[in-house]
Amino acid sequence: MNVQAESFVSPVADAFQPGEPAARPEALDDARVGLVDCMLNPSGNWGQGILDGAEAAIHDRWPGAAFGRVPRPQVVAEPTETWAPAMAKQYQALVIAAGD
Numbered sequence: 001m002n003v004q005a006e007s008f009v010s011p012v013a014d015a016f017q018p019g020e021p022a023a024r025p026e027a028l029d030d031a032r033v034g035l036v037d038c039m040l041n042p043s044g045n046w047g048q049g050i051l052d053g054a055e056a057a058i059h060d061r062w063p064g065a066a067f068g069r070v071p072r073p074q075v076v077a078e079p080t081e082t083w084a085p086a087m088a089k090q091y092q093a094l095v096i097a098a099g100d
Contacts, residue, residue: 024093028062031092036070038098047097054095070094 009016025031035055037047055067068091087094 028058028065028093030064030066031062032066032068032090033058034068034070034087034091034094036087036094036096037072038096039072040100042072046099050097051095054097058095 033055035051037051039047051069058065059067070087070091
């Protein structure tokens with residue numbers, strides 16, 4: 001499935017400039033994968049269900065991958081400029097469940 005970056009534009013954005021997609025590893029053998037629940041209502045457990053499915057699918061394809069659940073980032077306390085590099089040091093890939 002090839003999804004173009006242009007399909008993910010904020011509906012409230014004043015402007016949009018296409019960018020290059022992030023680098024992706026070719027395989028996740030022996031990789032550490034972070035599973036992040038960023039749902040607006042984490043108590044509903046929708047995000048955890050999505051992450052459970054993603055973990056199972058990745059594990060089926062790359063049984064050597066290890067997984068870690070990452071607490072929901074608090075944007076006010078931990079800005080993206082700090083959070084993203086910290087995650088990159090700990091994980092080779094992130095799966096983020098986001099929505100309402």
